[in-house]
Amino acid sequence: MSLARLRSVGAVLLLLLAIAVAVETRSAAPARAAATFTNPVAAAPYGADPWMGYYNGYYYLAATTWNNQIVIKRATSVAALPGATENVVFTGTATNSCCNVWAPSMHRLNGPNGYRWYFYYSAGTAACCDGQRSFVLESSGDNPLGPYTFKGQLNVQANNGWAIDGSVATINGANYFLYSSWVGDLQSLFIAPMSNPWTVSALGTRISYPTYDWEKVGGNTEEGPYVLQRNGKTFLTFSASSCNTPDYKIGQLTLTGSNPLSASSWTKKSTPIFQRSDGNSVYGPGHHSFFTSPDGTETWMAYHANETTAQGCGGTRTTRIKKVNFNSDDSPNLGTPDKLSTTLTAPSGDPGGTVSFPVAGVSYRLTNQASGKVLDAVNCGTANGTAIDQWQSLGNACQQWKFTKTTSNYYRITNANSGTVLDSVNCGTANGTALNLWASLGNACQEWSLTPINGGYLIANRGNGLVLDVTNCGTANGVAVRQWASLGNACQQWNIAV
DSSP, rough: HHHHHHHHHHHHHHHHHHHHHHHHHHHHHHOOOOOOOOOBBOTTTSOOOOOOEEEEEEEEOOOOOSSSSSEEESSSSGEEEEGGOEEEEOOOTTTTTOOOEEEEEEEEEEEEEEEEEEEEEEEEOOTTTSEEEEEEESSSSSSSSEEEEEEEEEEEEEEEEEEEEEEEEEEETEEEEEEEEETTTEEEEEEEEEETTTSSSSSOEEEEOSSGGGGGGSOOBBBHHHEETTOOOOOOOOEETTTTSTTTTEEEEEEOSTTTTTTEEEEEESOSOOBBGGGTEEEEEEEEEEETTTSOOOOHHOOOEEEEETOOTTTEEEEEEEEEEEEETTEEEOOOOOTTTTOOOTTTTTTOOOOOOTTTTBEEEEETTTTOOOEEOOOOOOOOEEEEEEOOOOGGHHHHHHHEEETTEEEEETTTOOOOOOEEGGGGGSSTTTTEEEEEOSGGOOOOEEEEEEEEEEEETTOOOOOOEEEGOSTTTBBBEEEOOOOOOGGGGGEEEE
């Protein structure tokens, strides 16, 4: 063999060795760590009755607002959801659904104009807050953020009767509207056939009502129906017992017959499938929805729950998510609700990532969007009990605040001058509860969530779910800042800047 040929063979061998080393090195590289998160993914004031979905690279989340606004937020990872902006996509008026928006449910359905997003919700009618009915919005395109137009009320009950918690199930190619209403003293589940995504073709028929003791704690209640389908089987899950109790929970019906409009086609499981966990400090878990992980391999549930037995149907409820497992008969196995401090693996395909604002150790000024005044420690007080008001910016440390992340996506807000923290006076829970400064006690009354909206933030107390509010929307120096349920106005929205 010639020297040139030997050199050629040697070069080939060296090349093959290099490729082998590269392949070995590549195969030996460590797998990317799974993304993680902690609940809640949405805190007060918009954390109750959640709907959550994944579409085209984003998680979308909507919840009860208690006012006339409908909000949706989105993020590419569940860890970023707590800091994601709430987008106001619709504001009710006296000519449609004017106030007290509850229980959103979003569905991408094929209608007369092709696929659109339909946003179903409960709200007060034209008389404003005279009782809840079911309404629907339609997106102008295929974007879950809209824009949306009001399509009308779903007339599902005789005599324009009360109807809440609507969602849509597609069964054997047909759409059905599921909701909750009353028969006597029994809050029951109903179903109505749909002729298009905003119209029912008949009044609803009752398919289930409270029959077991676990459905009757604090009130005879079945509400929040939501369908989960697997391997050709249809399971109708729902919330049972009063949401004012820690025993609010999830039950299950199975479609065992051929006609979804017939009560005899549904079989109720005799025991609940998801309920309180005293050991994990989770109370009243319920009003849920299901969604698929980004890669389509997993099913997840979004639900709300409280942190204490004393909390009920108000703004203290927060949105949590949990992976769904399945029993041998394909029914959902929801397991036990997780403790808020537990680090969980994110849905499969989640890219991870969080929002890093606010930065620990940095002093911020909190400016009210309506008045232009800043959050202020009265007279630069440093003692426990110093009151909180608004005042024109003086550029001093008495009007500067530091944010320290505690657990589960909440913050302790510390006055830069005094070192004492923003506190809900006497851990009050009523509208109008005052604010003051107090030494850190490490309790929920001194922890706050930040929800971006309209370029500012809603700042809500972990203990009571109420937000920072300028009394009577006053604009003068010295107006007290207190706590109040979210009203959707600029008097409760704060810009946070250095």
